[in-house]
Amino acid sequence: MEHQADVIIIGGGINGSSVAYNLLHDGFTGKVVVFEKDKAYEYASTPRCAGGFRQLYTTEVNIRISRYSLNVYKHFAEEMALNGEKPDIGFKQRGYLFLATEKMIPSFEKNMAVQHRNGVPSRLLDSDELRDLIPELNVSDLAGGLYCPESGYLDAYSVMQGYIKYARHLGAEYIYEEVSALIIDEHDRMKGVRLKNGDTCAAPVIVNCGGAWGADLSAQAGILFPIVPSPRQIFQFTCEKKLTRHLPLTMDPTGVYFRHEGEQLIAGYSEPIRSAYDFSWRREDFIEHVWPVLAGRIVNFERLKIVRGWAGIYDYNTEDHNAIIGKCPGVEGYYVAFGFSGHGMQQAPGVGKGLSELIRTGKYETIDLSPLRPERFAEHQLVVEDAIY
Numbered sequence: 172m173e174h175q176a177d178v179i180i181i182g183g184g185i186n187g188s189s190v191a192y193n194l195l196h197d198g199f200t201g202k203v204v205v206f207e208k209d210k211a212y213e214y215a216s217t218p219r220c221a222g223g224f225r226q227l228y229t230t231e232v233n234i235r236i237s238r239y240s241l242n243v244y245k246h247f248a249e250e251m252a253l254n255g256e257k258p259d260i261g262f263k264q265r266g267y268l269f270l271a272t273e274k275m276i277p278s279f280e281k282n283m284a285v286q287h288r289n290g291v292p293s294r295l296l297d298s299d300e301l302r303d304l305i306p307e308l309n310v311s312d313l314a315g316g317l318y319c320p321e322s323g324y325l326d327a328y329s330v331m332q333g334y335i336k337y338a339r340h341l342g343a344e345y346i347y348e349e350v351s352a353l354i355i356d357e358h359d360r361m362k363g364v365r366l367k368n369g370d371t372c373a374a375p376v377i378v379n380c381g382g383a384w385g386a387d388l389s390a391q392a393g394i395l396f397p398i399v400p401s402p403r404q405i406f407q408f409t410c411e412k413k414l415t416r417h418l419p420l421t422m423d424p425t426g427v428y429f430r431h432e433g434e435q436l437i438a439g440y441s442e443p444i445r446s447a448y449d450f451s452w453r454r455e456d457f458i459e460h461v462w463p464v465l466a467g468r469i470v471n472f473e474r475l476k477i478v479r480g481w482a483g484i485y486d487y488n489t490e491d492h493n494a495i496i497g498k499c500p501g502v503e504g505y506y507v508a509f510g511f512s513g514h515g516m517q518q519a520p521g522v523g524k525g526l527s528e529l530i531r532t533g534k535y536e537t538i539d540l541s542p543l544r545p546e547r548f549a550e551h552q553l554v555v556e557d558a559i560y
């Protein structure tokens with residue numbers, strides 16, 4: 172084969188680059204090669220995401236990943252500084268807020284108990300407290316909201332670049348070529364990958380971090396995952412009358428969410444799942460699905476101007492809407508981290524740490540990611556997360 176490595180990572184997005192960084196930072200001395208087909212990251216999900224970070228999950232594994240990742244993001248600038256240059260990931264800990272109708276309160280109370288058991292300082296706010304947080308909020312149909320002040324939003328592209336730069340500094344090689352096939356020998360062991368340009372690269376360990384494209388590549392080798400690529404849009408807008416305070420990332424009971432982006436705002440909604448690589452965005456969708464909710468929730472949003480929009484792709488796990496992380500049974504040396512279903516940006520630090528440990532030592536030490544193992548589908552051990560939109 173033309174190239175050789177000890178570990179190949181397919182996909183140099185936030186998760187692939189976090190795996191590369193963590194492996195080398197944790198002392199792995201082998202050669203790590205990252206293949207990335209989209210050098211400008213034009214279509215990768217990471218730069219197209221909403222940057223939301225939350226701990227308001229309902230499963231322990233997702234909360235554990237968030238707790239770990241929160242700590243990393245809080246100290247990212249210092250810990251990822253290179254040659255005195257600190258990456259600015261713009262982490263705004265303005266809180267994460269799920270607004271609740273009367274009907275939603277009992278399940279939010281149940282979720283809060285799980286969160287408290289795992290160290291998350293979530294609180295149920297009443298209408299007055301909601302209005303303290305967002306003075307312009309229409310609370311007439313709300314019974315309260317579940318709030319976590321430590322969470323918020325950040326710049327996913329800068330996190331990704333921080334990981335890439337540091338991984339390269341530690342010796343990872345980034346090759347901007349598309350992997351067209353996995354090479355598996357007759358004993359079901361990973362041998363390497365074939366590239367679109369015809370070259371091959373040998374390695375005993377392959378980590379598939381190919382995002383919305385990862386499961387397709389795997390399927391070509393006959394290794395199937397319940398993941399479809401599903402498009403999601405984001406709309407950026409301004410409003411004539413500025414809000415009194417900067418917003419937490421706020422999730423309306425309808426699934427419409429909004430937050431500040433600088434002094435402007437962005438919003439998105441829970442779109443129906445459809446399997447497509449469609450990067451177009453439609454003004455009409457904003458007008459039909461998002462604007463009425465925004466205008467009903469905050470009076471300032473009755474008069475607004477769309478600045479731009481974009482779409483990205485969720486790697487959507489159709490079975491339990493959670494990441495699939497770990498070693499694949501049946502093929503020695505094959506690891507995956509995909510299926511994030513819209514919350515993979517915030518999980519990247521924990522994913523990288525976990526896979527670094529699994530690959531180097533054969534077990535998880537810092538965070539137990541085993542509930543997200545690929546074999547959970549065959550074992551009927553789904554990880555059902557209620558709070559996914």
Ligand SMILES: Cc1cc2nc3c(=O)[nH]c(=O)nc-3n(C[C@H](O)[C@H](O)[C@H](O)COP(=O)(O)OP(=O)(O)OC[C@H]3O[C@@H](n4cnc5c(N)ncnc54)[C@H](O)[C@@H]3O)c2cc1C
Nearest residue numbers: 182184185186208216217220221223350382483515516517
């Ligand atoms: C509109 C939208 C909003 C979102 N909002 C949030 C949010 O608020 N919070 C959150 O945590 N998450 C959010 N997400 C999800 C988040 O963006 C993803 O879960 C996360 O970015 C996944 O990172 P990744 O590195 O796994 O994938 P990606 O960033 O997609 O990276 C995968 C990379 O693999 C490369 N690749 C794929 N196949 C190959 C191949 N065969 N050969 C070589 N390279 C290959 C691709 O080019 C790509 O660069 C959102 C997503 C979208 C679309």
